[in-house]
Amino acid sequence: DTAVSQTPKYLVTQMGNDKSIKCEQNLGHDTMYWYKQDSKKFLKIMFSYNNKELIINETVPNRFSPKSPDKAHLNLHINSLELGDSAVYFCASSQDERGARLRQETQYFGPGTRLLVL
Amino acid sequence: KQEVTQIPAALSVPEGENLVLNCSFTDSAIYNLQWFRQDPGKGLTSLLLIQSSQREQTSGRLNASLDKSSGRSTLYIAASQPGDSATYLCAVKGGYQKVTFGTGTKLQVIP
Numbered sequence: 157d158t159a160v161s162q163t164p165k166y167l168v169t170q171m172g173n174d175k176s177i178k179c180e181q182n183l184g185h186d187t188m189y190w191y192k193q194d195s196k197k198f199l200k201i202m203f204s205y206n207n208k209e210l211i212i213n214e215t216v217p218n219r220f221s222p223k224s225p226d227k228a229h230l231n232l233h234i235n236s237l238e239l240g241d242s243a244v245y246f247c248a249s250s251q252d253e254r255g256a257r258l259r260q261e262t263q264y265f266g267p268g269t270r271l272l273v274l
Numbered sequence: 275k276q277e278v279t280q281i282p283a284a285l286s287v288p289e290g291e292n293l294v295l296n297c298s299f300t301d302s303a304i305y306n307l308q309w310f311r312q313d314p315g316k317g318l319t320s321l322l323l324i325q326s327s328q329r330e331q332t333s334g335r336l337n338a339s340l341d342k343s344s345g346r347s348t349l350y351i352a353a354s355q356p357g358d359s360a361t362y363l364c365a366v367k368g369g370y371q372k373v374t375f376g377t378g379t380k381l382q383v384i385p
Contacts, residue, residue: 197361199375212372246317263308263373265318
């Protein structure tokens with residue numbers, strides 16, 4: 157059974173298009189993340205959701221909008237795609253609790269979505 | 275702002291050698307530190323997670339240590355094998371569950 161799955165695995169599209177990447181985890185975790193890995197292989201966090209609530213929103217353009225319909229899903233919608241959006245996007249999940257009793261659990265990553273904007 | 279650096283950026287060793295990968299971070303107020311491996315064109319696989327209250331974790335031939343006060347962690351790989359060839363990443367989790375990744379060490383183990 158796949159713990160964290162992403163679709164599609166590959167995405168090739170034209171500049172200016174709108175696209176979505178889906179992520180699902182079956183681990184029962186309550187926190188999900190989106191990361192971007194650039195051409196130099198550097199991983200940077202974009203968003204973090206806990207129980208469908210946005211926790212972290214790094215300096216990501218407004219063209220990127222995460223949506224969490226339930227705590228097992230965190231989708232990433234990208235409007236008006238630009239060349240610089242080409243990267244590998246990783247979804248991850250972990251079991252964390254907010255507040256004083258923060259649990260410190262392992263993050264599990266999806267296989268990645270390779271986005272190429274032409 | 276947390277910054278995470280890994281040294282060396284690349285490492286090539288003959289099979290059977292023991293080796294150490296380094297990870298340093300600038301803000302010692304962390305909740306945990308996690309080591310991952312990434313194979314070319316693949317996702318990340320978690321290797322070890324050390325909580326801020328711990329000093330080391332072991333899994334098979336891997337041993338990770340954490341010195342929070344000095345902002346350092348090491349990943350020790352014993353008796354390296356060609357299958358260990360990959361990029362190794364460390365990641366620290368700070369406040370509000372923000373995770374900062376290091377720059378990675380690309381390891382090649384030569385048969």
